[in-house]
Amino acid sequence: MSDQVTLTQFIIEQQRGLPDASGTFTLLLNNIVTACKQISNRVNRGALIGVLGSAGTENVQGEVQKKLDIITHDIMVRALNWSGQVGGMASEETDDPIKVPTQYPKGKYLVLFDPLDGSSNIDINLTVGTIFSILRCREGMDPETEDFLRKGNEQVCAGFVLYGPSTMLVITTGKGVNGFTLDQDVGEFILTHRNMRIPEETDEFAINMSNQRFWEPPVQQYIDECVTGVDGVRSKNFNMRWVASLVADVYRILTRGGIFLYPADLRDPSKPGKLRLMYEANPMAFIIEQAGGVCTTGREAILDIKPQTIHQRVPLILGSKTEVERITDYYSQYDQANT
Numbered sequence: 090m091s092d093q094v095t096l097t098q099f100i101i102e103q104q105r106g107l108p109d110a111s112g113t114f115t116l117l118l119n120n121i122v123t124a125c126k127q128i129s130n131r132v133n134r135g136a137l138i139g140v141l142g143s144a145g146t147e148n149v150q151g152e153v154q155k156k157l158d159i160i161t162h163d164i165m166v167r168a169l170n171w172s173g174q175v176g177g178m179a180s181e182e183t184d185d186p187i188k189v190p191t192q193y194p195k196g197k198y199l200v201l202f203d204p205l206d207g208s209s210n211i212d213i214n215l216t217v218g219t220i221f222s223i224l225r226c227r228e229g230m231d232p233e234t235e236d237f238l239r240k241g242n243e244q245v246c247a248g249f250v251l252y253g254p255s256t257m258l259v260i261t262t263g264k265g266v267n268g269f270t271l272d273q274d275v276g277e278f279i280l281t282h283r284n285m286r287i288p289e290e291t292d293e294f295a296i297n298m299s300n301q302r303f304w305e306p307p308v309q310q311y312i313d314e315c316v317t318g319v320d321g322v323r324s325k326n327f328n329m330r331w332v333a334s335l336v337a338d339v340y341r342i343l344t345r346g347g348i349f350l351y352p353a354d355l356r357d358p359s360k361p362g363k364l365r366l367m368y369e370a371n372p373m374a375f376i377i378e379q380a381g382g383v384c385t386t387g388r389e390a391i392l393d394i395k396p397q398t399i400h401q402r403v404p405l406i407l408g409s410k411t412e413v414e415r416i417t418d419y420y421s422q423y424d425q426a427n428t
């Protein structure tokens with residue numbers, strides 16, 4: 090239809106009027122998006138092309154890699170090299186940042202990504218996704234690990250693509266959050282969800298209840314009050330959802346509100362939470378906050394954390410403002426009573 094807005098048109102429109110806009114960001118984004126269309130195709134064809142199942146290898150965090158973890162990583166790296174717009178990249182699937190080979194020009198962006206989020210769901214045909222975070226760097230530089238370790242509030246863009254019933258892209262450049270649906274017939278992402286806003290109130294929570302015995306008291310209290318429903322202090326019933334794909338849980342919250350918790354886990358002090366700061370929590374925090382929600386560890390805003398390592402894990406609590414603020418109150422009351 091003639092009034093449809095494609096992703097490229099939308100980004101050009103957003104950049105128009107910016108004094109230092111040179112078109113390089115649009116080029117970078119086009120390459121990321123092309124990679125995600127290729128990933129969408131592989132995920133969609135699944136068993137037909139033999140890409141399901143385990144690769145029999147482990148990544149830096151000791152997690153068993155799926156074949157598609159590796160395939161999607163390779164697709165992203167190739168597209169980013171070809172874009173000529175990146176100085177370097179970092180992926181969930183490699184220990185160290187990835188350098189741009191000498192035959193490609195080096196650009197002024199760093200891209201960090203989780204090429205396949207929710208990969209434990211791939212073999213059971215549930216929604217998975219790709220998450221990316223974009224930072225600026227000095228043009229032409231060969232970045233070291235230290236150059237990537239920047240706070241989330243320095244991101245210039247964050248997004249994720251959902252491979253679900255529809256393939257969708259959700260993106261922010263710091264001017265709100267917009268959602269695009271892939272029109273498979275024409276191969277373009279079309280703007281379908283303009284200016285997404287998270288409802289401030291909610292009665293839906295998302296948490297992996299099997300970890301309950303390892304939670305700290307503020308989380309125990311919060312979830313206990315939700316589960317007690319009308320019979321407890323909340324005086325209302327709550328619903329629960331847990332897809333176990335961050336992309337799908339965050340998309341639901343962007344659409345109808347809710348709170349997501351993967352809190353600090355007392356099991357192993359070296360793993361404060363499960364999710365990774367730089368390519369899961371930071372991009373989601375940028376998106377959630379741009380949509381009017383809140384994103385925290387319970388004690389600190391995610392976007393204010395100075396990263397120590399590329400694969401650092403963080404506790405992650407995000408979603409509808411009033412609920413996230415309620416749980417951060419529980420944390421501060423608990424910490425005050427225990428210091």
Ligand SMILES: O=P(O)(O)OC[C@H]1O[C@](O)(COP(=O)(O)O)[C@@H](O)[C@@H]1O
Pocket residue numbers: 181203205206207208209297333334335336363
């Ligand atoms: O299996 P659990 O413990 O419920 O964890 C689910 C979480 O782990 C993740 O799958 C981790 O992502 P990866 O698949 O990229 O490792 C998140 O998407 C999800 O929120």
Ligand SMILES: [Mg+2]
Pocket residue numbers: 203205206207335369
């Ligand atoms: Mg992930």
Ligand SMILES: [Mg+2]
Pocket residue numbers: 158181203204205206207208
């Ligand atoms: Mg992953």
